[in-house]
Amino acid sequence: MIQLLLRRLALGFITVWLVSVIIFLGVEALPGDACTAVLERDAHGEALAKCRADMGLDAPALTRYVDWAGGAIMGDFGVSANGQERISEIVGYRVRNSLLLAAGALSVGIPLSIFLGAMAGLWRDTWVDILFSTGAIFAMTIPEFVAATILILIFAIWLGWVPAIVLTPADAPPLEFFPEFVLAAVVLTMIMIAHIMRMVRSSVIEVMASDYVQMATLKGVPYWQIVFRHALPNALLPAINVIALTVAWLLGGVVVVEVVFNYPGLGRLLIDAISDRDLPVVQAITMIVAATYVGVNLVADILGLILNPRLRSHHMRRG
Amino acid sequence: MSAATTTPRRSRALNTLRDMVARPSGAIGLTLVTLHLVMALISPWIAPFDYKEMNSAVILGGPTAEHLLGTDHLGRDVFTRVLLGGREALVVTGIATPIAMLWGGMLGVLLGLRGGWIDEAMMRLVDAFLALPGILPLLVLITVFGSGNEVLTPTLAFFFGIPVIRVARAAAHEVVARDFISAARARGHSPLSIVRHEILPNVTDTLLVEGAMRWSWMLLGFSALSFLGFGVAPPMADWGLMVSDARVYMSLAPWGVLGPMIALSSLIIGINLSADALAKTLGLDQGRKAVV
Numbered sequence: 043m044i045q046l047l048l049r050r051l052a053l054g055f056i057t058v059w060l061v062s063v064i065i066f067l068g069v070e071a072l073p074g075d076a077c078t079a080v081l082e083r084d085a086h087g088e089a090l091a092k093c094r095a096d097m098g099l100d101a102p103a104l105t106r107y108v109d110w111a112g113g114a115i116m117g118d119f120g121v122s123a124n125g126q127e128r129i130s131e132i133v134g135y136r137v138r139n140s141l142l143l144a145a146g147a148l149s150v151g152i153p154l155s156i157f158l159g160a161m162a163g164l165w166r167d168t169w170v171d172i173l174f175s176t177g178a179i180f181a182m183t184i185p186e187f188v189a190a191t192i193l194i195l196i197f198a199i200w201l202g203w204v205p206a207i208v209l210t211p212a213d214a215p216p217l218e219f220f221p222e223f224v225l226a227a228v229v230l231t232m233i234m235i236a237h238i239m240r241m242v243r244s245s246v247i248e249v250m251a252s253d254y255v256q257m258a259t260l261k262g263v264p265y266w267q268i269v270f271r272h273a274l275p276n277a278l279l280p281a282i283n284v285i286a287l288t289v290a291w292l293l294g295g296v297v298v299v300e301v302v303f304n305y306p307g308l309g310r311l312l313i314d315a316i317s318d319r320d321l322p323v324v325q326a327i328t329m330i331v332a333a334t335y336v337g338v339n340l341v342a343d344i345l346g347l348i349l350n351p352r353l354r355s356h357h358m359r360r361g
Numbered sequence: 362m363s364a365a366t367t368t369p370r371r372s373r374a375l376n377t378l379r380d381m382v383a384r385p386s387g388a389i390g391l392t393l394v395t396l397h398l399v400m401a402l403i404s405p406w407i408a409p410f411d412y413k414e415m416n417s418a419v420i421l422g423g424p425t426a427e428h429l430l431g432t433d434h435l436g437r438d439v440f441t442r443v444l445l446g447g448r449e450a451l452v453v454t455g456i457a458t459p460i461a462m463l464w465g466g467m468l469g470v471l472l473g474l475r476g477g478w479i480d481e482a483m484m485r486l487v488d489a490f491l492a493l494p495g496i497l498p499l500l501v502l503i504t505v506f507g508s509g510n511e512v513l514t515p516t517l518a519f520f521f522g523i524p525v526i527r528v529a530r531a532a533a534h535e536v537v538a539r540d541f542i543s544a545a546r547a548r549g550h551s552p553l554s555i556v557r558h559e560i561l562p563n564v565t566d567t568l569l570v571e572g573a574m575r576w577s578w579m580l581l582g583f584s585a586l587s588f589l590g591f592g593v594a595p596p597m598a599d600w601g602l603m604v605s606d607a608r609v610y611m612s613l614a615p616w617g618v619l620g621p622m623i624a625l626s627s628l629i630i631g632i633n634l635s636a637d638a639l640a641k642t643l644g645l646d647q648g649r650k651a652v653v
Contacts, residue, residue, distance in 0.1 A: 053488075060489035068501070183633045184626040185581050187588045187601070191608055191618050199612045291494050298496075298585050302608075312497070313589060316504045324504055332492040 047344060054340040061332040062114070065325055066107050077123075110325075119326035123319070129326045132311065135212045137330065140300075140307035142216055144292040146227040147234055152285060155235040159242025159281075160274060166247055174239065181236035190229045190302040197225060212306035226303040230296060234288045241284040245277040252276075279350050286342030290335040380642040387638025393631025397624075401448045410438035412445050413596040421614040431616040433607060442598035443620040447628060449593045450600070453510050454579040457517040461579075462572045465522030469529025470560055474537055474552060483526070490523045496582050500591065508591045513583070521579050528571050532564040566643045573636035577629050584625055600625040 077093040094100045098109065113120060119129035162174040181189065198206035208222040249255060250273055258268045297309035304310070308327055315323035381387035409429075416436035424431045430439035472480045490498070498520050499513075506512045536542065537560070545555050586592035587601030595602065600621035607617030 053485075056485055057488045057492055060485060061492050064489055065501075069505070179633065180630070183577065183630050185584050185588075185601075185629070187585065187604060188622045188626055191604060191611070191622060194608070195611060195615060195618070199615075297500070298588065301589060312500065316500055316591070319504060321504065324501055328493060328497060328501055331494065331497060332489075335492045335494055 043347070046347060050340060050343050050347075054336050057336050058333050061336075062111050062329060063107075065328050065332075066110065069321055069325060070103055114326070114329055119329070120322055122315075122323050123321055129323055132323070133308070133326060133330065136306060136308045136311045138216075139212060139219070139305065140293060140296070140309065142219060143223060143227055143230065143296070143300075143305060143307055144289065146223065147230040147292060148289065150227075151231040151234040151288075152238065154231075155238035156242050156278065156281070158235065159239035160246050160269075160277070162239065163243040163246025163277070164250065164269065166243075171243075175243070178236035178239050181232045182240075186229065186233065186296075186298045187302055189232060190225070190299055193225050193229060194302075207304040208306065209304070210306070223303070223305060226299055226305050229299050229302075230292060234292065237288055238281060238284055241281045242277060245280045246273065249273045249277045279346060282342050282346050282349075283339075286338050290338045293331065293334045293338070377639070377642055381635070381638040384638045384641060386634040387642070390631045390634025390636075390638055393627050394635055397447060397628045397631065398451070400444060401451050404444040404448065408441040408444045410441040412442050412598045413437065421610055421617070423614070424616055430620045431614060433603070433614075433617050434610050439603075439607075439617055439620050442603060443600070443624050445598040446600040446603055446621055447624060449510065449597060450580055450583050450587075453514050453517065454576060454583055457514050457521065458572060458576045458579055460518035461522035461575060462525055462568060463522075464518075465525025466529040466564070466568050468522075469526040469531075470533040470556055470564060471552075472526065473530040473533030474556060474560060480530075484530070487523055487526050490520070491527075496585050499582060499586060500589075503586070503591050508586070509594070513586070513592065517579055517582065521575050521582075525568070525571060525575065529564060529568060532567040533560055536560050536563045566645060570636055570640045570643065570645050573632060573639060577632040577636065580625075580629055580632070 077090055077099060091100075098106065101109075110120065117130055119133065121127060122129050122132065158174055162171040165171050194206045197203050204224050205222050206225070208219065208226070210218050210222060255268055255273055258272055259265075263272075293308075296307065297312060299305070300307045300309035301313055308330070312324065312327045314320075315327065378391075382391060414437060416432065418436065419428065419432045420436045421434055422428060422432040422436070428438050428440065430443060433439055433442070468483075472483055493501075499516055502516050503512065506516075542555060542559055545559050550558075583592060584599075584601035587599045588605045590602075590605065593599035593602050595606075603621040604618050604625075607614065607621070611618055
């Protein structure tokens with residue numbers, strides 16, 4: 043058990059380290075660097091040399107990697123290419139805002155998706171199941187910006203219930219984002235519910251067909267007791283990993299949704315940084331997202347290991 | 362000899378197609394996809410207007426007999442642009458998807474067959490790449506190389522091939538342990554011959570379904586990039602770009618976003634339904650997990 047946990051942990055660290063190497067080498071191998079990107083046509087002679095000296099780009103690659111990675115571990119990503127701002131300061135509020143949005147979506151989405159998924163699974167092939175499953179397929183397949191635009195069209199423009207976009211500055215206190223961020227949270231919740239619901243549905247169906255549920259039924263255990271005591275706890279185990287993937291996606295991959303709603307989170311900062319060709323900021327955001335992704339999946343694996351005694355005994359299957 | 366080996370293959374493909382159409386999801390999905398492909402081919406000849414022709418007299422005009430879906434903020438015909446708006450996406454993803462499946466699939470199968478430290482090391486590298494979710498890695502590359510189809514096609518082919526490695530490797534793993542592989546090894550077949558004659562025929566079904574799904578995800582990625590302004594460049598018509606332009610005027614002219622949104626969504630839903638029907642027809646829908 044301990045050995046398995048340590049192995050997972052080590053693999054997680056290796057992955058994060060590899061990501062840092064890929065990101066660093068990637069930027070390194072590209073033509074030009076942060077200075078040529080910012081200075082553009084002025085990137086020659088003295089200006090270029092001064093910029094490189096200022097940003098420490100004249101040091102050998104290995105030294106710079108150690109500096110950068112060492113700083114990143116301590117939460118210090120250096121300064122941005124253009125504004126001479128500390129990246130950790132710009133990123134701090136954005137991470138908080140993205141977390142806020144994710145927390146909003148997760149607190150509603152996880153219970154709701156489990157509820158809907160269980161219903162669809164228990165009433166398999168009835169109109170309830172068909173309705174939910176079709177809805178889930180739509181939510182999963184249509185592009186995020188399409189879902190977001192439809193919601194804006196209906197709830198902000200035609201009904202006028204909520205503002206279409208967020209105008210609150212990034213460093214405002216959390217409560218000021220309400221009710222502006224509601225639509226953005228709803229879009230994320232919808233997509234999230236679709237993914238988790240499908241997983242819960244299929245695992246509920248699988249568990250309800252299992253021998254021990256049949257045994258309980260034959261013993262005369264009341265239906266709802268079977269569902270809540272025997273079926274659901276087992277059915278939710280496989281859902282943990284999907285929830286983890288969704289959480290990781292919420293924290294990192296919500297670029298499009300944040301842009302549509304003008305929400306000042308990490309994703310929109312990334313788009314702004316890309317437009318400004320601000321490589322240090324892009325590097326920092328990528329690193330944060332990757333580390334979060336690995337971290338969340340690691341937590342899910344460990345949770346699954348703790349909650350499922352069957353996985354402890356033998357070698358865990360890699361997902 | 363070659364005729365004898367190709368005939369049953371062809372009829373198998375035909376049978377699969379027939380089985381797919383027999384399912385409601387397959388019938389709807391294939392109809393949508395076919396419709397889109399035909400549209401993409403013939404749209405330049407049937408489009409009523411020039412896609413970049415501006416008309417200041419009808420800026421943000423509503424739907425009329427002349428302009429079926431109204432006009433956009435530059436007075437361009439929205440219907441024409443919706444007809445043409447999928448071509449770039451279909452060309453880029455149509456080239457990039459097979460490349461992604463080929464390199465990812467081949468590498469995955471080889472790793473699954475070989476195993477050992479190379480396999481272990483490569484999978485760690487795959488994990489690292491997959492830790493960058495969604496369109497994030499694409500965005501990072503675009504930062505430096507700029508956008509444009511000549512950058513987007515190889516970029517998409519590269520990044521969408523990485524998860525395929527894992528799928529192909531897992532599929533190959535299931536086959537590698539079987540007796541007929543040991544038999545081929547005992548007969549002294551080379552690894553390449555084993556891959557070609559023993560493993561590939563057993564993993565192509567999985568890769569086909571995976572490829573259909575990857576195609577729809579790639580379209581999602583491509584349209585998202587266009588929407589964010591890093592994909593197709595104006596004045597070219599593209600659904601993602603059109604939604605991005607038209608949503609500014611959404612309260613005045615909602616038809617500007619509806620047309621491209623319906624076109625894009627119907628294509629992606631069509632591919633997904635087809636992939637679903639294909640998986641069921643090939644008996645692969647068991648254990649397919651939701652992927653974020």
